[in-house]
Amino acid sequence: SMEEVVGQLLLDKKLTLAVAESCTGGLIGHRITNVPGCSQYFVGDLVTYSNDVKSGVLGVSEETLKAHGAVSEECVREMAAGVRQRTGASLSVATSGIAGPDGGTPDKPVGTVCIALSADDQSFTRRYQFRGTRDWIKLITSQVALDWIRRYALGLPLADSTLFRR
Template sequence: MDMNLISRAVVELGECLRVEDNYLATAESCTGGLLASILTDTPGSSEWFAGSVVAYSNEVKTNLLGVSSEILEKHGAVSEPVVLAMAQGVLKAVGARVSVAISGIAGPSGGTPDKPVGTVWMAWAWPSGTRARLYNFSGSREDIKGQAVMAAVNGLLGVTK
């Protein structure tokens, strides 16, 4: 994980959010709060970062973020419908205007033929819409989490510019 690259991207993200007077929220599963930690390492982030929910278990996804148990049963936690629901749910839970949700399989175990290690779904929500994207990262658990954080920040830059 190239922390200099991520730090520069986060500073740019903060500037975009501050200009638009938007607050950001994150809903993280496989990254376990790494994104929120990196965001709050940035001086001045309290001006644009509202908070985070680390929704590692399905119960937290359901109880705090409003992801329906039916969606979880039908699609699994690592799926487009779940991250879209997480992104919308964290907006409400935290009171933000922009969000990102991340759910995936960081490994080294837990993968399946349909969803191998490195499979990560992300969704972004903002006042005028939502979008989701599937990623297939590789490397160690740490590598996958770092790649997911960078992709999340890049996606946020895409919806805030």
């Protein structure tokens, strides 16, 4: 599975991982913790659904939330940096989005998802427009986030297929 591949790479590269999740609601952490021995590389997962928790726990600035909203590349960049700083992990990913079936707007329709990766040597964000049910949007978001970790650990560019990119 992707989480097993990621876990082995994190072990091999001696990297630790922390996750900050909003729209995925803990699914990334759940998948990672399904792998026996994950405590060797997995530091923790913060599910920060509300803006108050995003700012109070992860340090996302009020200005970012007001100017760009919780579903933005700016917000997930700060979420990823915040969880990495607070946990001491060498690598982190963060997700925020609108999984539906409602809650979308013309600018950010259902399926809009932002993902970020933060590490000492780089920070990377991307906005996607996924289609499908709530469960599918959560699952594909978790898969893309895990693939970003895999790519980072392998030294591959994080710029992936534009298939889902908005």
